[in-house]
Amino acid sequence: MSLPTERANSAAPDWSPQSWRSRPMAHAVEYPDAAAVESALQRLRALPPLVTSFEVERLRQLIADAQQGRRFLLQGGDCAETLADCGSDAIARKLKIMLQMSLVLIHGLKRPVIRVGRIAGQYAKPRSSPTETRAGVSLPSYFGDLVNDARFDAAARRPDPDRMVEAYYHAGLTLNFIRGLLDYGFADLHHPDYWDLRFFGKAGLTRELRDEYQRMSEKLAEALRFMEALGETQIGDLTRVEFFTSHEGLNLWYESAQTRSVPRRAGHYDLTCHLPWIGERTRQVDGAHVEFFRGVSNPVGVKIGPSCTPIDLLALIDALNPANEPGRLVLIHRMGVGRVRDSLPPLLDAVRRAGRRVLWVCDPMHGNAYSTASGVKTRDFGDILGELTAAFEVHRASGTILGGVHFEMTGEDVTECVGGASGVKEEDLGANYSSLCDPRLNYEQAMEVAFAIARQAT
Numbered sequence: 001m002s003l004p005t006e007r008a009n010s011a012a013p014d015w016s017p018q019s020w021r022s023r024p025m026a027h028a029v030e031y032p033d034a035a036a037v038e039s040a041l042q043r044l045r046a047l048p049p050l051v052t053s054f055e056v057e058r059l060r061q062l063i064a065d066a067q068q069g070r071r072f073l074l075q076g077g078d079c080a081e082t083l084a085d086c087g088s089d090a091i092a093r094k095l096k097i098m099l100q101m102s103l104v105l106i107h108g109l110k111r112p113v114i115r116v117g118r119i120a121g122q123y124a125k126p127r128s129s130p131t132e133t134r135a136g137v138s139l140p141s142y143f144g145d146l147v148n149d150a151r152f153d154a155a156a157r158r159p160d161p162d163r164m165v166e167a168y169y170h171a172g173l174t175l176n177f178i179r180g181l182l183d184y185g186f187a188d189l190h191h192p193d194y195w196d197l198r199f200f201g202k203a204g205l206t207r208e209l210r211d212e213y214q215r216m217s218e219k220l221a222e223a224l225r226f227m228e229a230l231g232e233t234q235i236g237d238l239t240r241v242e243f244f245t246s247h248e249g250l251n252l253w254y255e256s257a258q259t260r261s262v263p264r265r266a267g268h269y270d271l272t273c274h275l276p277w278i279g280e281r282t283r284q285v286d287g288a289h290v291e292f293f294r295g296v297s298n299p300v301g302v303k304i305g306p307s308c309t310p311i312d313l314l315a316l317i318d319a320l321n322p323a324n325e326p327g328r329l330v331l332i333h334r335m336g337v338g339r340v341r342d343s344l345p346p347l348l349d350a351v352r353r354a355g356r357r358v359l360w361v362c363d364p365m366h367g368n369a370y371s372t373a374s375g376v377k378t379r380d381f382g383d384i385l386g387e388l389t390a391a392f393e394v395h396r397a398s399g400t401i402l403g404g405v406h407f408e409m410t411g412e413d414v415t416e417c418v419g420g421a422s423g424v425k426e427e428d429l430g431a432n433y434s435s436l437c438d439p440r441l442n443y444e445q446a447m448e449v450a451f452a453i454a455r456q457a458t
């Protein structure tokens with residue numbers, strides 16, 4: 001394998017893995033004990049990386065292909081992972097829904113799918129307020145298991161730096177199990193029926209979607225067997241499934257502690273995951289998060305909301321990818337169904353006219369949340385599908401490529417988003433609402449939206 005040449009973004013003389021500390025940081029974690037923070041960071045720096053630079057470089061190549069319309073990125077998983085969810089059944093179900101959705105997309109889009117999970121690190125979440133008040137008692141908000149505990153008491157809500165080390169170990173266990181599943185046939189495309197196991201048979205999919213999925217899996221397996229019979233030498237590339245990890249790089253203490261240079265490669269890599277992203281609330285050009293991620297060699301995502309102007313966006317692109325390298329930058333727009341047709345076109349036009357290389361991805365989840373009359377946070381499946389449909393249409397009209405989608409979803413039969421063929425109504429939300437932060441698509445809704453994307457893009 002050829003090694004990458006030195007990159008402008010990773011060789012900036014004024015950057016280091018710690019230079020972010022001199023910049024203002026939105027949604028900063030306020031740890032009360034500085035000595036405890038440094039102790040946790042020293043342990044993290046001494047531990048082996050969670051992912052490798054070889055895997056990161058492979059993902060950059062795939063994203064560069066997707067920027068040209070030769071691949072499609074599917075990114076999805078929990079809103080916020082919990083450490084308690086680090087179990088074999090839960091991990092297998094998350095992987096399975098990603099594999100099943102990708103099979104539908106491969107069949108419909110007629111191009112390979114890059115699978116990127118919000119997994120093995122999505123332990124931190126920004127919150128609208130630094131504190132939460134219940135019955136007159138105010139405590140720090142729950143910022144994810146990387147920072148504190150969801151239980152509403154003073155000891156649980158106190159930010160604890162040792163949780164960064166605990167999260168690292170849980171991420172490592174998750175990755176180890178995922179790699180074991182993939183290496184030993186869990187995702188063998190010869191036998192996509194294996195992915196169903198007992199759960200697919202219990203899911204509430206309509207008969208039409210179930211039959212359509214079955215036909216797709218049978219056609220794919222038959223095509224692979226036919227190509228092998230012809231003596232195709234690259235059949236292993238078709239049957240092997242690659243899987244990458246991602247999370248929001250919110251806690252820069254955690255990210256920087258696992259950032260390092262590696263032998264025979266230029267620059268620094270954030271080896272907590274393959275594809276970190278910067279959130280809509282932390283994308284300030286002069287802020288700590290942009291400062292940190294401008295210097296790592298990973299591909300980097302940025303969430304873009306309706307408040308972003310073309311000038312803002314071009315400044316972000318210049319900061320994060322000054323050399324305009326392919327495979328480096330993923331722009332994840334999350335406008336909301338009511339604003340996508342007005343807010344997105346000026347951004348697409350500005351980036352296209354400037355000749356910037358980016359991968360455009362649609363997140364139809366985060367702009368479409370609302371609270372019911374009883375105060376339950378939810379999303380309507382019709383709004384999610386509506387934003388996706390509008391995004392495809394806007395990209396086609398602008399002459400740009402919508403090269404991926406980004407979902408908060410789960411392989412469980414939760415009742416957190418209303419609508420879709422599952423028939424979840426607002427009064428049903430309490431039946432199985434288990435997310436600690438934002439509502440996720442359940443198994444049936446995730447499969448339904450995969451079929452909708454496959455049809456939309458054909």
